[in-house]
Amino acid sequence: MHGTSSRLIVIGGSWGGIQASMKILRALPADYPFPVVLVLHRLRNYEGNLQELYEKKLALKAVEIDDKAPLEAGHLYIAPANYHVLLEKDHTFSLDDSELENYSRPSIDVTFTSAADVFGKNTVGILLSGASKDGSSGLKHIFDKRGTAIVQHPGEAEIAIMPLAAINSTPGCRIMNIEGIQAYLLTLHEH
Amino acid sequence: MKPEQDDLFEQEVEALIKEIHTQYGYDFSGYARASVYRRIKRFLGQKHLHSIDDLRKHLFTDSFFFENFLQEITVNVTEMFRDPTFYKSLRENVLPILSTYPFIKVWDAGCSTGEELFSLAILLEEEGLLGRTKIYATDINQKVLRQAKEGIFSATQVAAYTSAYYAAGGKRDFVTYYTSNYGSVKFDSSLVRNVVFYPHNLATDSSFNEFHLIVCRNVLIYFNRALQDRVFNLFDESLVDLGYLALGKKETLVMSGINDRYDFVDKSNRIYRKNS
Numbered sequence: 001m002h003g004t005s006s007r008l009i010v011i012g013g014s015w016g017g018i019q020a021s022m023k024i025l026r027a028l029p030a031d032y033p034f035p036v037v038l039v040l041h042r043l044r045n046y047e048g049n050l051q052e053l054y055e056k057k058l059a060l061k062a063v064e065i066d067d068k069a070p071l072e073a074g075h076l077y078i079a080p081a082n083y084h085v086l087l088e089k090d091h092t093f094s095l096d097d098s099e100l101e102n103y104s105r106p107s108i109d110v111t112f113t114s115a116a117d118v119f120g121k122n123t124v125g126i127l128l129s130g131a132s133k134d135g136s137s138g139l140k141h142i143f144d145k146r147g148t149a150i151v152q153h154p155g156e157a158e159i160a161i162m163p164l165a166a167i168n169s170t171p172g173c174r175i176m177n178i179e180g181i182q183a184y185l186l187t188l189h190e191h
Numbered sequence: 192m193k194p195e196q197d198d199l200f201e202q203e204v205e206a207l208i209k210e211i212h213t214q215y216g217y218d219f220s221g222y223a224r225a226s227v228y229r230r231i232k233r234f235l236g237q238k239h240l241h242s243i244d245d246l247r248k249h250l251f252t253d254s255f256f257f258e259n260f261l262q263e264i265t266v267n268v269t270e271m272f273r274d275p276t277f278y279k280s281l282r283e284n285v286l287p288i289l290s291t292y293p294f295i296k297v298w299d300a301g302c303s304t305g306e307e308l309f310s311l312a313i314l315l316e317e318e319g320l321l322g323r324t325k326i327y328a329t330d331i332n333q334k335v336l337r338q339a340k341e342g343i344f345s346a347t348q349v350a351a352y353t354s355a356y357y358a359a360g361g362k363r364d365f366v367t368y369y370t371s372n373y374g375s376v377k378f379d380s381s382l383v384r385n386v387v388f389y390p391h392n393l394a395t396d397s398s399f400n401e402f403h404l405i406v407c408r409n410v411l412i413y414f415n416r417a418l419q420d421r422v423f424n425l426f427d428e429s430l431v432d433l434g435y436l437a438l439g440k441k442e443t444l445v446m447s448g449i450n451d452r453y454d455f456v457d458k459s460n461r462i463y464r465k466n467s
Contacts, residue, residue, distance in 0.1 A: 066445075
């Protein structure tokens with residue numbers, strides 16, 4: 001057994017998601033007690049380096065996910081371009097290069113669903129700004145597994161399509177602005 | 192699904208994996224579970240099946256259905272010149288060294304429908320090495336091997352392949368490699384004149400030759416750590432000293448037992464060289 005983390009934070013976003021996630025993640029300290037996984041849509045075969053961008057600005061240790069890497073607290077795991085990201089029961093990652101989902105690879109639905117299958121009620125899913133419906137069904141799956149489903153307030157999101165789609169499919173989700181999400185994440189403790 | 196339903200699904204899949212091994216000889220026990228569960232759920236949806244039990248009935252009475260299942264479970268999504276920087280690096284950092292050998296042997300392991308194989312063949316052709324290279328193209332799945340041999344791909348992908356080809360340092364006019372016909376393109380069969388197509392199962396089969404270069408990209412991501420270790424040992428046995436191993440961009444030897452014997456030629460493209 002690699003990871004011993006009791007919770008997993010998974011964040012998804014598309015257009016406007018980089019900026020929103022950056023603001024949220026800057027609030028988290030280097031010794032944050034949980035791992036955070038970030039799935040953002042980007043251009044296929046885009047070689048630009050998100051990892052460097054986050055590494056410079058965050059206290060968390062930002063890494064691009066390698067296949068079979070173990071989950072560790074205080075790390076930000078960034079989904080690599082052109083792969084779906086899945087979680088295994090032993091708290092390691094498996095990558096997958098199968099068909100696009102919702103025209104996307106990585107797909108937020110794929111990672112949210114897989115995270116909820118492994119972490120159940122200890123999954124915290126956060127869906128941010130975006131011009132896609134990807135993430136809605138994954139967030140619903142997190143909610144159905146008694147995890148915490150959070151959506152960025154559509155009024156604050158740069159593009160509200162993604163938050164609105166999620167609110168529509170998971171009416172019980174929590175709607176929060178960036179500040180609220182930061183504060184919530186800082187209240188979470190090991191249990 | 193409720194937690195107990197999940198448990199039941201997983202137990203049924205484990206039983207199914209054992210039964211497939213007994214009935215058809217394919218061993219999926221070392222496959223990464225998160226991916227297997229996802230592929231099976233997806234396949235059930237596609238075939239409008241409601242349970243693993245329904246799936247069993249079809250799998251064990253209809254070998255054509257099984258072949259279809261095999262193709263869906265073993266992911267066969269692939270493209271030409273995927274990650275152009277990888278091919279560029281292979282051209283610049285590996286092929287010049289391989290050109291010093293009188294005869295070159297390459298293993299394309301998990302060649303699927305052949306997009307990677309034709310990309311490699313084009314690279315070797317342009318570097319003047321194809322005539323003295325023998326490529327062994329293997330896959331678990333005979334159906335995709337037949338497709339790979341044909342070299343026929345959908346025309347809808349050609350624009351993307353063309354730009355990837357040039358990004359990979361392509362030296363010619365890409366259209367000279369294929370002919371178009373009714374929504375598909377057929378690649379020049381002389382590109383695969385020295386290719387041996389061969390069914391080989393990385394999960395159960397052993398080493399069958401010695402190679403200067405092994406290319407196995409985005410195949411091992413579908414395996415668990417134990418099976419990955421088996422395959423890395425198999426590759427290690429099958430590489431000459433100073434031979435090259437090319438993995439997918441996010442696959443790594445770092446957790447494997449052979450890591451100490453390999454150096455990076457190109458870290459970001461995961462091209463390794465055996466150091467002894």
